[in-house]
Amino acid sequence: MVTIKDVAKAAGVSPMTVSNVINDHPNVRGSTRAKVLEAMARLDYRVNVAARNLAKGSTGTIGLAVPEVNSPYYSRLAAAIIAAAERRGLRVSIEQTASRDNELDALSLSRNRLYDGLILTAAGMRQADAERLRVDHPVVILGDRIFGAPVDHVAMPNLEASRAATRHLIERGCRRIAFLCGAVEEVDTSSLRLTGYRQALAEAGLSTDPALIQQVDRLGMREGAGRAREMAEGGLDFDGVFCVTDSLAMGVLRGLADAGIRAPDQVKVIGFDNVTESEYFIPSLSTIDPDHDGMAERAVDLLLQRIEQTEPPTRQQDFIGDFSLVIRESTGG
Amino acid sequence: MVTIKDVAKAAGVSPMTVSNVINDHPNVRGSTRAKVLEAMARLDYRVNVAARNLAKGSTGTIGLAVPEVNSPYYSRLAAAIIAAAERRGLRVSIEQTASRDNELDALSLSRNRLYDGLILTAAGMRQADAERLRVDHPVVILGDRIFGAPVDHVAMPNLEASRAATRHLIERGCRRIAFLCGAVEEVDTSSLRLTGYRQALAEAGLSTDPALIQQVDRLGMREGAGRAREMAEGGLDFDGVFCVTDSLAMGVLRGLADAGIRAPDQVKVIGFDNVTESEYFIPSLSTIDPDHDGMAERAVDLLLQRIEQTEPPTRQQDFIGDFSLVIRESTGG
DNA sequence: TTGTAGGCGTTATCAA
């Protein structure tokens, strides 16, 4: 392996001078710089990032931990975060967590100075894990599982947005609206959105039929399709479905089609996330747009603040993003 | 920051003993181990991965560089690679390259010992860049852009698969089959598949109408939809479309619907990739399944061989995966 | 079973 010392020897200068050239420091005479550059090229020298990280104590890259990589939502989010980070001169490196254990793992990894900071989208952690988030490294949590934890937090306006989605279905004439979600626990995406759904129904003077609240164990297309078929074939009476994710909603559209039910004529469907695919699905999917870019921007900002802040760790900050209702064919255009 | 020395001091042992405990070395007395463990917990010690990497010269993680993170195909691929790597005890960390320059960047990064090896899915590199791939670090190229480069290479059976897809459309009665692809250059996905398409037409005694060969500059849903509308509204005569990616194909289905054309009745559509979404799309999408898992498995294997191999770099290896034709609604079920 | 010495490749500091 060619090191800085080899280059120094070849160029007839000290290692320090080579380092200065590499890092574009001023105060290097032009002729010296040229000599060094030439030696670097000749020996095909590359910096050793591990060594540099150790010496500098920082890496210039942040970590992004997501539960699942093959998911339209997390993909969209990751793209937004990469763009936001790039604007600030940071690289991002993505890891899949896939479980609560791995989420906690990811936390210690970041602490280990592999990254300057970590954006963690927590899906498996529970409220009870909040204390484990008290790490001495920059961390921002993205998502709805954890509140009151000692870290910065970026979340969606779940309750409001969910009310708006449900209200939209009501305005389009739905009276028996199903709610499709994941396991409902203490505080999480499903439970917050369930509350919004209930509020909207109540405000419209509609009753909440427990049979209409459907839980599945993964928020994917497969589960949406399967459950929709079961609902249709089981004779459940419903004329609208609000799904907590777009993946679920696209699955539902598929399941309804399988069961011979026409959307939006017989049943209207709305999702949540405004994933790239939802615009092109047939029928195109009405949904809630959670302003991915805004959230990403904010998450990276908060993280950068923590990274750059040297002194007295300031109070934990929360940020709740914007949202907008996107009306497409699945609710009647 | 708590270091190994602090722990050693607190536990009344030498730093080396702490290191031995951390790395589960034998030859540490139970009582000593307990003391050290206790001190580690008390001080909330975490290893510094950067330092460990530098000292060991390896990291236990491999890099995966993809052109785009928010893409069903690359997401699916990434998931497969993560699974394959996990089975072999490796972590993977994903980076978005987004351009040819960044692809070349990713190459040097890996060389810099941030990762033990790199799987690079090259979309922007040209054949002319092949020589730049001569790096002294483990690298595996996934994709079709580069041939004859001095690195291991995993690719799809583009020509065969593309013939099979086209043949399928012909068997279903299509006579005017459009081919939708990206820019066709020297050797790449689009050009290889174009050849397969032409062969299938020739074998069936059909002529190739240049007007049916449609190029777009990105292989996404938006481009597919836009072009399909143009083709329909421009009065192009076609009864089948073979798209080089599923994203493109789903976009085409959308575009056809916008133009009031029914698929598969009036026009049949087939894609390539068997992306997760294609099964749920309406109509569900016929496509080529390129055996993502097999390719991932193989790519990780090849990389691991290079990582573990100490001596005489053996010859570069190529691997062409399997494929299967998946028939769904978009070509008539 | 434990400890000592030295080095991994780079950078910061400060002196020349």
Added chain:
DNA sequence: TTGATAACGCCTACAA
């Protein structure tokens, strides 16, 4: 403008 020295935190090799 350049260079000597001393870290960064850990691990390998060897000695006690």
